[in-house]
Amino acid sequence: MYKLLDVVAPYKRHYKNLFPICAKYGIDSLSVEQKTASTKDNMNKRLIDSFSVAFVRDQEAKRMVSLVMVKNDAKNARLLKWTLENYGYPSFRKIATTGNNDVFMPMLIFWSYMWIGVPEYYSYFKNTSLKYVKSGECSPREYATMIDHEHENNYGILYGEYFGDFLDTLKSNRNRRSIGLKSRDFKIKKISK
Numbered sequence: 001m002y003k004l005l006d007v008v009a010p011y012k013r014h015y016k017n018l019f020p021i022c023a024k025y026g027i028d029s030l031s032v033e034q035k036t037a038s039t040k041d042n043m044n045k046r047l048i049d050s051f052s053v054a055f056v057r058d059q060e061a062k063r064m065v066s067l068v069m070v071k072n073d074a075k076n077a078r079l080l081k082w083t084l085e086n087y088g089y090p091s092f093r094k095i096a097t098t099g100n101n102d103v104f105m106p107m108l109i110f111w112s113y114m115w116i117g118v119p120e121y122y123s124y125f126k127n128t129s130l131k132y133v134k135s136g137e138c139s140p141r142e143y144a145t146m147i148d149h150e151h152e153n154n155y156g157i158l159y160g161e162y163f164g165d166f167l168d169t170l171k172s173n174r175n176r177r178s179i180g181l182k183s184r185d186f187k188i189k190k191i192s193k
Helices: 001-009 014-024 029-039 043-057 066-086 107-112 119-135 141-150 169-178
Strands: none
Touching: 001 014, 001 029, 014 029, 043 066, 043 107, 066 119, 107 141, 119 141, 141 169
């Protein structure tokens, strides 16, 4: 049960759903809270602080003002590159899913903008994050979303995580399986003339 608590600890207050199960095994709610608190205490505070700021910055002006968005994406891309070089992948085990002041920190969304801010970092992010997909720290969905978002207008969608106009479903499913994603049953839309 304690291993399960370690897994659930980064997800805000979801550990409270485990109270009845833990009680069945003789673990009281106070012990559950202490265990999850100690797991959170072992997370990287510096990264949590940095990414809390980055996620607020990411949503500034609701991503509606182009100049603000590009400037903020560039700052966030530099933070991500620095993090990868110094601490490795900022997985939910390192920074949780909720930062300071209850800032929601979904890496899936964060990764999808990484090719915009500093395009010259794209190949670095692509290669480095693929290594973390193989090690299990980065989810295949996070990786696929970043790649698809960048490829949408240029080369066609590779994984089918970020939908666009250019999607080869057979190739997409083959690519999905290559990084550990399940094949997807894509719905083909009939285009009327």
